[in-house]
Each structure stands twice: as C-alpha cells, then as structure tokens.
Amino acid sequence: MKTKKPLTILPTNQLLNQIWDYLLTRPNKKGETKKAEHECLFLLCWKAGLRISEAISFDLNLEHGETEYKGLYLLRGKRQKERWVYISPEIVKELKKRGWKSQQVNRVSFFDFLQQVKKELNIPERTELVPHTLRRCFATYNALNGMPLPVTMKKLPRE
Numbered sequence: 001m002k003t004k005k006p007l008t009i010l011p012t013n014q015l016l017n018q019i020w021d022y023l024l025t026r027p028n029k030k031g032e033t034k035k036a037e038h039e040c041l042f043l044l045c046w047k048a049g050l051r052i053s054e055a056i057s058f059d060l061n062l063e064h065g066e067t068e069y070k071g072l073y074l075l076r077g078k079r080q081k082e083r084w085v086y087i088s089p090e091i092v093k094e095l096k097k098r099g100w101k102s103q104q105v106n107r108v109s110f111f112d113f114l115q116q117v118k119k120e121l122n123i124p125e126r127t128e129l130v131p132h133t134l135r136r137c138f139a140t141y142n143a144l145n146g147m148p149l150p151v152t153m154k155k156l157p158r159e
Helices: 013-025 035-047 052-056 089-097 107-120 131-144 149-155
Strands: 072-076 082-086
Touching (some): 013 107, 035 089, 035 107, 035 131, 052 107
16 A cells, blocks of 8 residues: 655745745755855746756847847756746846856755755754755745636646
8 A cells, every 4th residue: 555645745835935034044055055056946847837857058149139138048847848938037037146157966965955954944844845845936926816727727837
C-alpha cells in the first residue's frame, strides 16, 4: 500500500515578501558563491511564474525588438518550445543589478538554497518551499487577485 504524503501548504504572499526581504539583507555564507544568481531565480519564479528550467536559461538579450512589445522576452521552455513572456521592468532592473547571466546555476543548488533559507527562517515543515512552489504561488495569487483563469492558463502553459 502506498503511503500518503503529508499535506503541504503554499507560502503566503506575506511570507514570500519576508523571504525576499531576508534575502536582501542576508550576508553570504562561507563558501557561498551563487547568492546573486539564487536571488534572481527566486524573482523569476515568484514574480514572473517561470519554471525553474526557464528561469535558469532566461536571457536578458532575448527581449522583443519592437517598442510596442517592450518587456516581452523569448523563452525556450519544455521540449524546446518557444514562447514570449512578460517580465516587468522592476524584475529586469534587479536582474541587471545582480549581473544576471543565463546558465550560471543549476536547479539542485537552487533547491538546496531554498531549503537553507527555510531552515534559517524557521518556516514550518508543512509550508512547502521548493522552486515549483514559487510558480504555483504566482498562479494562485494572480487568480485570487482577479486574473481570469483562461489568462492565467495562457501565461503559464503546461506544455
């Protein structure tokens, strides 16, 4: 018989903001070299709803060339499918401030980073904090704030 996984809960938007504030003030740990990259991944997954693989390969140079489409970036998602996604100017500014370059970190190190942050902030065990959780939070909070479900589904294709 299969054992049931314990029920986990999504972090609240307030908790995610607390985590972000903590990341901004948290000093580098000894031997930690990817703090800026992890902060960028956190933003891309949480504020733009990107999958971790999309966030890792996100390239600031792939912005749409036409002025009317400013803020749209080309993503190469699952199975090499391409799609355009909106990234807010605030996120782009933060990425540039941290010297973001694609493919500088991997999903395992980001997972470990989130687990370390969860431990440091004493976040309850039932509260899930993994890379995909950030994408789920993005979808959930957009839906709760009135974004129509078809629009949310279009922004976050399952491919």
